[in-house]
Amino acid sequence: MTPKVQVRAPGKINLALHVGPPRPDGYHPLATLFQAVSLYEDVVAEAADGVTLTIRGRGADLPTDASNLAVRAAQLLRETSGVDRGVALTLTKEVPVAGGMAGGSADAAATLLACDQLWGTGLGREELAELAAELGADVPFALTGLSAMGTGRGDLLTPVMSRGTYHWVLAVQGEGLSTPAVFRAFDAMHGLSADGAARAGGVAAADDAGSAGAGSAGGAEAPRVDPALLSALLSADPLVLARHLTNDLQEPALELRPELGDVLAAADRAGALAAVVSGSGPTVAALALDAPHAASVAGVMRAAEVAAEILTVTGPVPGARVLERVHAR
Numbered sequence: 001m002t003p004k005v006q007v008r009a010p011g012k013i014n015l016a017l018h019v020g021p022p023r024p025d026g027y028h029p030l031a032t033l034f035q036a037v038s039l040y041e042d043v044v045a046e047a048a049d050g051v052t053l054t055i056r057g058r059g060a061d062l063p064t065d066a067s068n069l070a071v072r073a074a075q076l077l078r079e080t081s082g083v084d085r086g087v088a089l090t091l092t093k094e095v096p097v098a099g100g101m102a103g104g105s106a107d108a109a110a111t112l113l114a115c116d117q118l119w120g121t122g123l124g125r126e127e128l129a130e131l132a133a134e135l136g137a138d139v140p141f142a143l144t145g146l147s148a149m150g151t152g153r154g155d156l157l158t159p160v161m162s163r164g165t166y167h168w169v170l171a172v173q174g175e176g177l178s179t180p181a182v183f184r185a186f187d188a189m190h191g192l193s194a195d196g197a198a199r200a201g202g203v204a205a206a207d208d209a210g211s212a213g214a215g216s217a218g219g220a221e222a223p224r225v226d227p228a229l230l231s232a233l234l235s236a237d238p239l240v241l242a243r244h245l246t247n248d249l250q251e252p253a254l255e256l257r258p259e260l261g262d263v264l265a266a267a268d269r270a271g272a273l274a275a276v277v278s279g280s281g282p283t284v285a286a287l288a289l290d291a292p293h294a295a296s297v298a299g300v301m302r303a304a305e306v307a308a309e310i311l312t313v314t315g316p317v318p319g320a321r322v323l324e325r326v327h328a329r
């Protein structure tokens with residue numbers, strides 16, 4: 001019996017995010033390139049009777065009941081594996097809350113792996129990945145980490161080769177953005193209704209769930225990642241990668257949060273190679289040449305006072321992994 005397990009899972013940024021019109025289930029077909037970065041969620045899972053959650057670090061005011069994705073992850077694993085044991089979860093959060101960096105998804109991924117180890121469910125990595133996809137579109141990537149292309153809702157992953165380490169400066173806002181609200185703003189900008197029908201002609205609706213869709217918001221093609229971005233990741237050259245950062249949700253995020261324009265401008269003035277809103281925002285990721293350059297960009301951006309916090313991180317980093325397993329004596 002294992003009485004205590006500690007698991008760490010990373011946050012992510014999207015190097016590219018292409019969005020198609022919404023499917024009948026309300027989700028948007030995506031083509032995205034994820035990179036896991038060195039901001040982490042740590043989950044300690046200890047044997048207990050019920051399922052409880054305590055939150056440390058960021059997000060002390062987040063709910064700790066079944067509306068929290070970590071609690072839902074533990075409950076889903078318990079139901080699926082048929083174990084009748086409980087867990088006391090302690091979550092220490094580094095990833096910004098509602099920041100477009102999939103912090104909640106990393107909590108769920110870390111919890112799945114921690115409870116799997118604690119309870120000895122015998123489920124394989126693949127079955128855990130299926131449960132992850134049930135919990136949310138970004139949860140499978142938090143399990144696998146490193147660099148991956150995401151299609152479907154962002155949950156169908158293809159690992160991507162990447163050379164070198166990239167240095168990022170993150171501008172974190174005090175107040176998060178709601179992901180569904182940003183997708184709704186995207187639909188409104190492109191004249192799309194929630195079921196994918198184009199109000200203003202020309203954009204075909206997506207097929208059934210699982211399909212990448214018959215059209216993208218920008219044209220008749222399904223969204224896809226530019227092969228030049230995949231080559232850039234093999235170059236290990238941040239100057240090459242900088243040319244390929246792109247995000248279809250940046251405009252809608254800017255519409256909801258116009259101040260993000262100041263953050264992007266500040267990153268440019270600070271000498272960042274390029275800057276992009278991460279996922280649905282509002283975190284902005286600015287690419288630097290190397291660690292000293294990142295420190296310098298961060299210093300200038302801090303002085304510009306455009307964000308609640310300026311952090312430096314690196315990527316890619318591994319997905320959810322066990323840090324410590326305490327065995328009963």
Ligand code: C5P
Pocket residue numbers: 026027028029030135136137138152153154179180183
């Ligand atoms: O899967 P997850 O719970 O993380 O998604 C949160 C919300 O973001 C969804 O309910 C949906 O409104 C929006 N979303 C979307 N298309 C995606 C992923 C998320 O519309 N591919």
